[in-house]
Amino acid sequence: MKNLLILISTLTLLFLAFAQVGFAQEKRQIYVQGEGTVQVDPDMAYVSLGVTTEAPSAEEAQVENAETMRSILAALAEMGIKDDAIETSYFNVYPIYHYDQNKGNQLRGYRVSNTVSVTLDDLSKVGEVIDGSIKAGATNVNSVSFTLADEEPWLNEAMVLAVENARKKAELLAGAAGVKLGPVMTIRDPYAQFEPYYANKEMRMMTLAAAGDAGSYTPISPGKLEVRAVVEMVYAMD
Numbered sequence: 001m002k003n004l005l006i007l008i009s010t011l012t013l014l015f016l017a018f019a020q021v022g023f024a025q026e027k028r029q030i031y032v033q034g035e036g037t038v039q040v041d042p043d044m045a046y047v048s049l050g051v052t053t054e055a056p057s058a059e060e061a062q063v064e065n066a067e068t069m070r071s072i073l074a075a076l077a078e079m080g081i082k083d084d085a086i087e088t089s090y091f092n093v094y095p096i097y098h099y100d101q102n103k104g105n106q107l108r109g110y111r112v113s114n115t116v117s118v119t120l121d122d123l124s125k126v127g128e129v130i131d132g133s134i135k136a137g138a139t140n141v142n143s144v145s146f147t148l149a150d151e152e153p154w155l156n157e158a159m160v161l162a163v164e165n166a167r168k169k170a171e172l173l174a175g176a177a178g179v180k181l182g183p184v185m186t187i188r189d190p191y192a193q194f195e196p197y198y199a200n201k202e203m204r205m206m207t208l209a210a211a212g213d214a215g216s217y218t219p220i221s222p223g224k225l226e227v228r229a230v231v232e233m234v235y236a237m238d
Contacts, residue, residue: 029185030173030235034166036158039224042146042197045126048089049133050115050140058093058110065112068137072116075136079128081118090115115142121149127218146222147196155192158229163187166233174237182236192229197222 051068055061076086092113097105118129123146130141148154174181199220 028237032166032169034162036161038158038227044149045120046145047118048142049138052113054111056109061110061112071136075132085119089117144199145196151194154227158227162229162231170235180238182238186234188232194227
């Protein structure tokens, strides 16, 4: 029994000693977060546009819509836009009601909406596509976005910059604290992100206005895209 108590006491002391060492080691760490950003020119654009028609019957609205959409597709073909770069993204037929205080909801007609997304790898054609489509009968320019065909190389570059930024922060903190920076203990990648650039509502309104003028051309320039990465790092302190 006495030997068992001695053994338990010894194990308890060893446990407390290791716990204190582990706690001390845990305290002697520097935690930093680094950020890296890369500015890059877009090389791809998406233009969402379409046509909305209204008529007393669904069939009339559909026929008119189809004719206009065919004119739009023909105009796109004349610009050199291939079929595989055009995709239908939205199509809907729904009734239009008018509320009358005496009779309640009254069917006024039908509305047909057809929207296509045009993929462009030649950004100089963005304005031409918008102008030509509107002249061919498009009633909606829903969005214009600029992006990258392959963002991975830029995400990798941003991540490297984020690690370098974290390292500089750790060195600065260690120097200010009067300690030596030890090896990296952990590295975590919370996120690396890239968001396409979307033309705002004001730009789309200017586009529609310019497209209505036969002598004008719609210039659209997205500027630079930003690719951003963040890393979290833990350094030991020697």
